[in-house]
Amino acid sequence: MFVDEVDIHVEAGDGGNGCLSFRRETKVPRGGPNGGDGGRGGSIYLVASPHHNTLVTYRFHPQFKAPRGRHGEGSNRTGQNGDDLVLEVPPGTVVYDVSTDGDAVPLADLTAVDDRVLVARGGRGGRGNAAFATSTNRAPRRVERGGAGEVRDLKLRLKLIADVGLVGFPNAGKSTLIARLSAARPKIADYPFTTLTPNLGVVQLSDDRSFVVADVPGLVEGAHRGHGLGTRFLAHLERTKVLVHVIDVSSASGRDPVEDYDVICRELELFAGLDDDPAHALAEKPRMAAANKIDALDDPDRLKRLEAHLAQAGVPLFPISAVTGEGVDALAEAMWREVAREPAGAEPR
Numbered sequence: 001m002f003v004d005e006v007d008i009h010v011e012a013g014d015g016g017n018g019c020l021s022f023r024r025e026t027k028v029p030r031g032g033p034n035g036g037d038g039g040r041g042g043s044i045y046l047v048a049s050p051h052h053n054t055l056v057t058y059r060f061h062p063q064f065k066a067p068r069g070r071h072g073e074g075s076n077r078t079g080q081n082g083d084d085l086v087l088e089v090p091p092g093t094v095v096y097d098v099s100t101d102g103d104a105v106p107l108a109d110l111t112a113v114d115d116r117v118l119v120a121r122g123g124r125g126g127r128g129n130a131a132f133a134t135s136t137n138r139a140p141r142r143v144e145r146g147g148a149g150e151v152r153d154l155k156l157r158l159k160l161i162a163d164v165g166l167v168g169f170p171n172a173g174k175s176t177l178i179a180r181l182s183a184a185r186p187k188i189a190d191y192p193f194t195t196l197t198p199n200l201g202v203v204q205l206s207d208d209r210s211f212v213v214a215d216v217p218g219l220v221e222g223a224h225r226g227h228g229l230g231t232r233f234l235a236h237l238e239r240t241k242v243l244v245h246v247i248d249v250s251s252a253s254g255r256d257p258v259e260d261y262d263v264i265c266r267e268l269e270l271f272a273g274l275d276d277d278p279a280h281a282l283a284e285k286p287r288m289a290a291a292n293k294i295d296a297l298d299d300p301d302r303l304k305r306l307e308a309h310l311a312q313a314g315v316p317l318f319p320i321s322a323v324t325g326e327g328v329d330a331l332a333e334a335m336w337r338e339v340a341r342e343p344a345g346a347e348p349r
Protein backbone atom coordinates (compact mmCIF):
# COMPACT_ATOMS: atom_id res chain seq x y z
CA MET A 1 0.00 0.00 0.00
CA PHE A 2 1.22 3.47 -0.78
CA VAL A 3 0.42 6.09 1.82
CA ASP A 4 1.27 9.65 1.04
CA GLU A 5 -0.39 11.51 3.90
CA VAL A 6 -0.85 10.67 7.57
CA ASP A 7 -1.80 12.51 10.74
CA ILE A 8 0.18 11.69 13.85
CA HIS A 9 0.11 12.80 17.45
CA VAL A 10 3.34 13.28 19.40
CA GLU A 11 3.81 13.84 23.13
CA ALA A 12 7.22 14.58 24.51
CA GLY A 13 8.01 13.36 28.02
CA ASP A 14 7.39 15.59 31.03
CA GLY A 15 10.36 16.60 33.11
CA GLY A 16 10.87 14.81 36.43
CA ASN A 17 10.03 16.70 39.62
CA GLY A 18 12.69 18.13 41.85
CA CYS A 19 13.17 16.30 45.16
CA LEU A 20 12.61 17.61 48.69
CA SER A 21 15.15 15.98 50.97
CA PHE A 22 17.53 16.77 53.83
CA ARG A 23 20.70 15.04 54.86
CA ARG A 24 20.24 12.63 57.73
CA GLU A 25 23.40 11.62 59.45
CA THR A 26 23.81 10.50 63.00
CA LYS A 27 26.30 13.22 63.83
CA VAL A 28 24.60 16.00 61.94
CA PRO A 29 21.31 16.78 63.68
CA ARG A 30 19.97 19.18 61.08
CA GLY A 31 21.44 18.27 57.71
CA GLY A 32 21.32 20.61 54.77
CA PRO A 33 19.06 20.16 51.73
CA ASN A 34 20.09 17.45 49.30
CA GLY A 35 17.06 17.00 46.99
CA GLY A 36 18.27 16.45 43.42
CA ASP A 37 16.81 17.86 40.21
CA GLY A 38 14.37 15.95 38.04
CA GLY A 39 15.54 14.58 34.70
CA ARG A 40 14.59 16.09 31.35
CA GLY A 41 11.69 14.47 29.50
CA GLY A 42 12.41 12.68 26.22
CA SER A 43 12.03 14.74 23.04
CA ILE A 44 10.66 13.50 19.73
CA TYR A 45 12.51 13.93 16.46
CA LEU A 46 11.64 13.03 12.88
CA VAL A 47 14.53 11.99 10.68
CA ALA A 48 14.65 11.13 6.98
CA SER A 49 15.83 7.56 6.55
CA PRO A 50 16.79 5.69 3.38
CA HIS A 51 15.12 2.56 4.77
CA HIS A 52 11.62 3.88 4.24
CA ASN A 53 9.76 4.85 1.13
CA THR A 54 6.22 5.13 2.41
CA LEU A 55 4.46 6.51 5.48
CA VAL A 56 2.40 3.33 5.84
CA THR A 57 3.64 2.37 9.32
CA TYR A 58 2.25 5.62 10.70
CA ARG A 59 -1.22 4.81 9.49
CA PHE A 60 -1.36 1.87 11.87
CA HIS A 61 0.59 3.53 14.63
CA PRO A 62 -0.13 7.26 14.74
CA GLN A 63 0.48 8.02 18.46
CA PHE A 64 3.89 8.52 20.03
CA LYS A 65 4.87 9.36 23.56
CA ALA A 66 8.43 9.82 24.76
CA PRO A 67 9.23 8.71 28.32
CA ARG A 68 9.20 11.23 31.15
CA GLY A 69 12.28 12.25 33.10
CA ARG A 70 12.73 10.48 36.44
CA HIS A 71 12.17 12.48 39.59
CA GLY A 72 15.14 13.79 41.50
CA GLU A 73 16.21 11.88 44.58
CA GLY A 74 17.88 12.50 47.89
CA SER A 75 21.64 12.66 48.23
CA ASN A 76 21.59 15.16 45.37
CA ARG A 77 20.81 12.50 42.81
CA THR A 78 19.51 13.97 39.56
CA GLY A 79 16.73 11.98 37.93
CA GLN A 80 17.55 10.20 34.71
CA ASN A 81 16.60 11.93 31.47
CA GLY A 82 13.85 10.34 29.40
CA ASP A 83 15.17 8.80 26.20
CA ASP A 84 14.51 10.73 23.03
CA LEU A 85 12.28 9.13 20.45
CA VAL A 86 13.50 9.25 16.85
CA LEU A 87 10.85 8.50 14.23
CA GLU A 88 12.08 7.56 10.77
CA VAL A 89 10.30 8.86 7.69
CA PRO A 90 11.09 8.55 3.98
CA PRO A 91 13.15 11.33 2.40
CA GLY A 92 10.76 13.78 0.78
CA THR A 93 8.47 14.01 3.81
CA VAL A 94 7.08 17.44 4.56
CA VAL A 95 6.07 17.97 8.19
CA TYR A 96 3.18 20.26 9.10
CA ASP A 97 2.15 21.44 12.54
CA VAL A 98 -1.64 21.20 12.77
CA SER A 99 -3.18 23.77 15.12
CA THR A 100 -6.36 23.11 17.09
CA ASP A 101 -8.38 24.97 14.47
CA GLY A 102 -6.98 22.70 11.78
CA ASP A 103 -4.48 25.01 10.09
CA ALA A 104 -1.41 23.18 8.83
CA VAL A 105 1.78 25.22 9.09
CA PRO A 106 4.90 23.75 7.45
CA LEU A 107 7.53 22.89 10.05
CA ALA A 108 10.16 21.14 8.02
CA ASP A 109 10.94 19.60 4.69
CA LEU A 110 13.01 16.46 5.19
CA THR A 111 14.41 16.20 1.71
CA ALA A 112 17.78 14.53 2.21
CA VAL A 113 18.70 11.43 4.19
CA ASP A 114 19.49 12.36 7.82
CA ASP A 115 17.60 15.66 7.69
CA ARG A 116 15.96 15.91 11.10
CA VAL A 117 13.57 18.13 12.99
CA LEU A 118 12.62 18.40 16.64
CA VAL A 119 8.83 18.10 16.72
CA ALA A 120 8.16 17.92 20.47
CA ARG A 121 10.59 19.14 23.09
CA GLY A 122 10.80 17.25 26.36
CA GLY A 123 9.90 19.14 29.54
CA ARG A 124 12.85 20.31 31.61
CA GLY A 125 13.53 18.73 34.96
CA GLY A 126 12.33 20.60 38.05
CA ARG A 127 14.97 21.76 40.52
CA GLY A 128 15.33 19.97 43.81
CA ASN A 129 15.45 21.83 47.10
CA ALA A 130 19.26 21.72 47.16
CA ALA A 131 19.19 24.21 44.29
CA PHE A 132 17.30 26.74 46.42
CA ALA A 133 19.68 26.90 49.38
CA THR A 134 21.04 30.38 50.05
CA SER A 135 23.01 31.94 52.90
CA THR A 136 19.77 33.17 54.45
CA ASN A 137 17.70 30.09 53.77
CA ARG A 138 19.80 27.04 54.44
CA ALA A 139 16.90 24.65 54.69
CA PRO A 140 14.62 25.50 51.76
CA ARG A 141 11.49 23.42 51.38
CA ARG A 142 10.97 24.69 47.90
CA VAL A 143 11.07 22.36 44.89
CA GLU A 144 9.97 22.67 41.29
CA ARG A 145 7.74 20.38 39.33
CA GLY A 146 9.08 19.17 36.01
CA GLY A 147 8.03 21.10 32.90
CA ALA A 148 5.38 19.60 30.65
CA GLY A 149 6.56 17.95 27.43
CA GLU A 150 5.33 19.53 24.20
CA VAL A 151 2.29 17.94 22.61
CA ARG A 152 1.63 18.34 18.92
CA ASP A 153 -0.56 17.12 16.12
CA LEU A 154 1.37 16.74 12.91
CA LYS A 155 0.55 16.06 9.33
CA LEU A 156 3.18 14.19 7.33
CA ARG A 157 3.00 14.39 3.61
CA LEU A 158 5.31 12.46 1.34
CA LYS A 159 6.26 14.11 -1.88
CA LEU A 160 8.07 11.72 -4.11
CA ILE A 161 11.29 13.02 -5.45
CA ALA A 162 11.36 12.23 -9.12
CA ASP A 163 13.18 13.89 -11.98
CA VAL A 164 10.55 13.27 -14.62
CA GLY A 165 6.78 13.19 -14.18
CA LEU A 166 4.39 11.46 -16.58
CA VAL A 167 1.02 13.13 -16.97
CA GLY A 168 -1.95 12.32 -19.14
CA PHE A 169 -5.47 11.00 -19.35
CA PRO A 170 -6.33 7.68 -17.77
CA ASN A 171 -5.51 4.76 -20.07
CA ALA A 172 -3.01 6.79 -22.13
CA GLY A 173 -0.27 4.29 -21.34
CA LYS A 174 1.74 6.01 -18.59
CA SER A 175 2.19 2.85 -16.54
CA THR A 176 3.07 0.84 -19.64
CA LEU A 177 5.72 3.45 -20.44
CA ILE A 178 7.28 3.44 -16.97
CA ALA A 179 7.38 -0.35 -17.09
CA ARG A 180 9.12 -0.18 -20.46
CA LEU A 181 11.61 2.44 -19.22
CA SER A 182 12.48 0.95 -15.85
CA ALA A 183 12.24 -2.07 -13.61
CA ALA A 184 9.00 -0.76 -12.09
CA ARG A 185 6.09 -3.18 -12.60
CA PRO A 186 2.93 -1.21 -11.99
CA LYS A 187 -0.50 -2.57 -12.73
CA ILE A 188 -1.47 -2.04 -16.34
CA ALA A 189 -4.95 -2.60 -17.66
CA ASP A 190 -7.32 -1.55 -20.36
CA TYR A 191 -9.53 0.61 -18.22
CA PRO A 192 -9.21 4.11 -16.79
CA PHE A 193 -7.88 4.75 -13.28
CA THR A 194 -5.84 1.58 -13.13
CA THR A 195 -3.15 3.49 -11.29
CA LEU A 196 -4.49 4.67 -7.95
CA THR A 197 -1.21 5.63 -6.32
CA PRO A 198 2.01 6.98 -7.81
CA ASN A 199 4.73 4.63 -9.07
CA LEU A 200 8.40 5.41 -9.26
CA GLY A 201 10.88 3.84 -11.62
CA VAL A 202 14.61 4.30 -12.05
CA VAL A 203 15.67 4.64 -15.67
CA GLN A 204 19.20 3.37 -16.36
CA LEU A 205 20.93 4.59 -19.48
CA SER A 206 24.42 3.80 -20.71
CA ASP A 207 27.46 5.27 -18.91
CA ASP A 208 25.90 5.18 -15.45
CA ARG A 209 23.34 7.79 -16.31
CA SER A 210 20.13 7.34 -14.39
CA PHE A 211 17.08 9.27 -13.31
CA VAL A 212 13.77 8.69 -11.59
CA VAL A 213 10.41 8.77 -13.35
CA ALA A 214 7.05 9.06 -11.59
CA ASP A 215 3.80 7.77 -13.02
CA VAL A 216 0.81 9.34 -11.32
CA PRO A 217 -2.90 8.50 -11.63
CA GLY A 218 -4.52 9.82 -14.79
CA LEU A 219 -6.10 13.26 -14.96
CA VAL A 220 -9.42 14.20 -16.48
CA GLU A 221 -11.04 17.50 -17.30
CA GLY A 222 -12.10 19.17 -14.06
CA ALA A 223 -9.46 17.33 -12.03
CA HIS A 224 -8.66 20.58 -10.23
CA ARG A 225 -12.27 20.57 -8.99
CA GLY A 226 -11.86 17.01 -7.79
CA HIS A 227 -13.14 15.14 -10.84
CA GLY A 228 -11.70 11.69 -11.37
CA LEU A 229 -9.08 11.18 -8.73
CA GLY A 230 -8.57 14.92 -8.61
CA THR A 231 -5.20 16.57 -8.47
CA ARG A 232 -4.16 15.20 -5.11
CA PHE A 233 -1.26 13.36 -6.66
CA LEU A 234 0.01 16.29 -8.67
CA ALA A 235 1.88 17.52 -5.61
CA HIS A 236 4.24 14.63 -6.28
CA LEU A 237 5.26 16.29 -9.51
CA GLU A 238 6.10 19.65 -7.98
CA ARG A 239 9.75 18.79 -7.65
CA THR A 240 10.28 17.15 -10.99
CA LYS A 241 12.48 18.86 -13.54
CA VAL A 242 10.42 17.98 -16.57
CA LEU A 243 6.89 16.81 -17.31
CA VAL A 244 6.16 14.38 -20.09
CA HIS A 245 2.64 14.40 -21.50
CA VAL A 246 1.60 10.92 -22.54
CA ILE A 247 -1.06 11.17 -25.23
CA ASP A 248 -2.95 8.29 -26.81
CA VAL A 249 -2.98 8.90 -30.58
CA SER A 250 -4.94 5.76 -31.48
CA SER A 251 -8.66 6.16 -32.07
CA ALA A 252 -9.40 3.79 -29.20
CA SER A 253 -9.46 6.66 -26.71
CA GLY A 254 -12.52 8.10 -28.44
CA ARG A 255 -11.08 11.56 -27.81
CA ASP A 256 -9.00 13.99 -29.83
CA PRO A 257 -5.24 14.01 -29.03
CA VAL A 258 -4.90 17.77 -29.53
CA GLU A 259 -7.74 18.38 -27.13
CA ASP A 260 -6.30 15.85 -24.67
CA TYR A 261 -3.07 17.78 -24.56
CA ASP A 262 -4.82 21.12 -24.07
CA VAL A 263 -7.08 19.79 -21.32
CA ILE A 264 -4.14 18.43 -19.34
CA CYS A 265 -2.23 21.70 -19.76
CA ARG A 266 -5.22 23.57 -18.42
CA GLU A 267 -5.48 21.28 -15.39
CA LEU A 268 -1.79 21.82 -14.66
CA GLU A 269 -2.28 25.58 -14.82
CA LEU A 270 -5.27 25.43 -12.48
CA PHE A 271 -3.50 23.23 -9.99
CA ALA A 272 -2.64 25.31 -6.95
CA GLY A 273 0.45 23.89 -5.35
CA LEU A 274 1.17 23.71 -1.66
CA ASP A 275 3.53 26.63 -1.75
CA ASP A 276 4.39 29.66 -3.84
CA ASP A 277 7.80 28.47 -4.97
CA PRO A 278 7.83 29.22 -8.71
CA ALA A 279 10.15 26.25 -9.25
CA HIS A 280 7.25 24.06 -8.15
CA ALA A 281 4.65 25.51 -10.54
CA LEU A 282 3.68 22.66 -12.82
CA ALA A 283 2.64 24.83 -15.73
CA GLU A 284 6.09 26.49 -15.78
CA LYS A 285 8.13 23.30 -15.99
CA PRO A 286 9.92 22.24 -19.16
CA ARG A 287 7.64 19.82 -20.92
CA MET A 288 7.75 17.32 -23.73
CA ALA A 289 5.20 14.95 -25.14
CA ALA A 290 4.97 11.31 -26.14
CA ALA A 291 2.46 10.37 -28.84
CA ASN A 292 1.75 6.85 -27.59
CA LYS A 293 0.26 3.75 -29.22
CA ILE A 294 1.68 4.43 -32.70
CA ASP A 295 1.60 0.64 -33.22
CA ALA A 296 -2.18 1.01 -33.21
CA LEU A 297 -2.31 4.26 -35.17
CA ASP A 298 -5.37 3.70 -37.35
CA ASP A 299 -5.70 7.31 -38.48
CA PRO A 300 -2.30 8.98 -39.21
CA ASP A 301 -4.04 12.32 -39.40
CA ARG A 302 -4.46 12.28 -35.61
CA LEU A 303 -0.69 12.20 -35.14
CA LYS A 304 -0.11 14.85 -37.82
CA ARG A 305 -2.48 17.29 -36.16
CA LEU A 306 -0.86 16.73 -32.79
CA GLU A 307 2.59 17.26 -34.31
CA ALA A 308 1.51 20.57 -35.84
CA HIS A 309 -0.11 21.70 -32.60
CA LEU A 310 2.94 20.93 -30.46
CA ALA A 311 5.39 22.36 -33.00
CA GLN A 312 3.51 25.61 -32.69
CA ALA A 313 3.66 25.43 -28.90
CA GLY A 314 7.39 24.66 -29.08
CA VAL A 315 6.98 21.35 -27.25
CA PRO A 316 9.12 18.45 -28.52
CA LEU A 317 7.03 15.42 -29.47
CA PHE A 318 8.20 11.80 -29.57
CA PRO A 319 6.03 9.25 -31.35
CA ILE A 320 6.33 6.01 -29.38
CA SER A 321 4.78 2.68 -28.66
CA ALA A 322 5.13 1.82 -25.01
CA VAL A 323 4.08 -1.73 -25.91
CA THR A 324 6.59 -2.49 -28.69
CA GLY A 325 9.27 -0.09 -27.43
CA GLU A 326 9.44 1.84 -30.68
CA GLY A 327 10.74 5.38 -30.11
CA VAL A 328 11.15 4.85 -26.37
CA ASP A 329 14.97 5.05 -26.42
CA ALA A 330 14.89 8.43 -28.13
CA LEU A 331 12.37 9.65 -25.58
CA ALA A 332 14.53 8.41 -22.68
CA GLU A 333 17.57 10.22 -24.09
CA ALA A 334 15.56 13.42 -24.44
CA MET A 335 14.34 13.05 -20.84
CA TRP A 336 17.93 12.68 -19.71
CA ARG A 337 19.07 15.79 -21.59
CA GLU A 338 16.41 17.81 -19.81
CA VAL A 339 17.15 16.24 -16.39
CA ALA A 340 20.91 16.76 -16.70
CA ARG A 341 20.55 20.35 -17.75
CA GLU A 342 21.21 22.68 -14.84
CA PRO A 343 18.91 25.65 -15.17
CA ALA A 344 20.79 28.95 -14.83
CA GLY A 345 21.08 30.07 -11.21
CA ALA A 346 19.59 26.87 -9.89
CA GLU A 347 20.63 25.68 -6.47
CA PRO A 348 22.32 22.30 -6.60
CA ARG A 349 20.24 19.38 -5.37
Ligand SMILES: Nc1nc2c(ncn2[C@@H]2O[C@H](COP(=O)(O)OP(=O)(O)OP(=O)(O)O)[C@@H](O)[C@H]2O)c(=O)[nH]1
Pocket residue numbers: 168169170171172173174175176177187188189190191192193194195196216217218219292293294295296320321322323324
Ligand atom coordinates in the same frame (compact mmCIF):
# COMPACT_ATOMS: atom_id res chain seq x y z
N1 LIG B 1 -1.53 -0.76 -28.63
C1 LIG B 1 -0.99 -0.17 -27.60
N2 LIG B 1 -1.58 -0.23 -26.40
C2 LIG B 1 -0.99 0.39 -25.36
C3 LIG B 1 0.23 1.09 -25.50
N3 LIG B 1 0.57 1.59 -24.27
C4 LIG B 1 -0.40 1.22 -23.43
N4 LIG B 1 -1.33 0.47 -24.07
C5 LIG B 1 -2.54 -0.13 -23.48
O1 LIG B 1 -3.36 0.87 -22.94
C6 LIG B 1 -4.02 0.41 -21.76
C7 LIG B 1 -3.76 1.36 -20.62
O2 LIG B 1 -2.40 1.35 -20.30
P1 LIG B 1 -1.86 1.85 -18.89
O3 LIG B 1 -0.38 1.86 -18.98
O4 LIG B 1 -2.52 1.11 -17.78
O5 LIG B 1 -2.41 3.35 -18.92
P2 LIG B 1 -2.28 4.50 -17.80
O6 LIG B 1 -2.05 5.77 -18.52
O7 LIG B 1 -1.28 4.09 -16.79
O8 LIG B 1 -3.74 4.48 -17.20
P3 LIG B 1 -4.25 4.94 -15.73
O9 LIG B 1 -3.38 4.26 -14.75
O10 LIG B 1 -5.64 4.46 -15.69
O11 LIG B 1 -4.13 6.42 -15.70
C8 LIG B 1 -3.49 -1.00 -21.52
O12 LIG B 1 -4.39 -1.90 -22.03
C9 LIG B 1 -2.20 -1.02 -22.29
O13 LIG B 1 -1.85 -2.31 -22.72
C10 LIG B 1 0.84 1.13 -26.80
O14 LIG B 1 1.91 1.69 -27.03
N5 LIG B 1 0.18 0.49 -27.79
Ligand SMILES: [Mg+2]
Pocket residue numbers: 174175176187188194195215217218
Ligand atom coordinates in the same frame (compact mmCIF):
# COMPACT_ATOMS: atom_id res chain seq x y z
MG1 LIG C 1 -1.49 3.74 -14.89
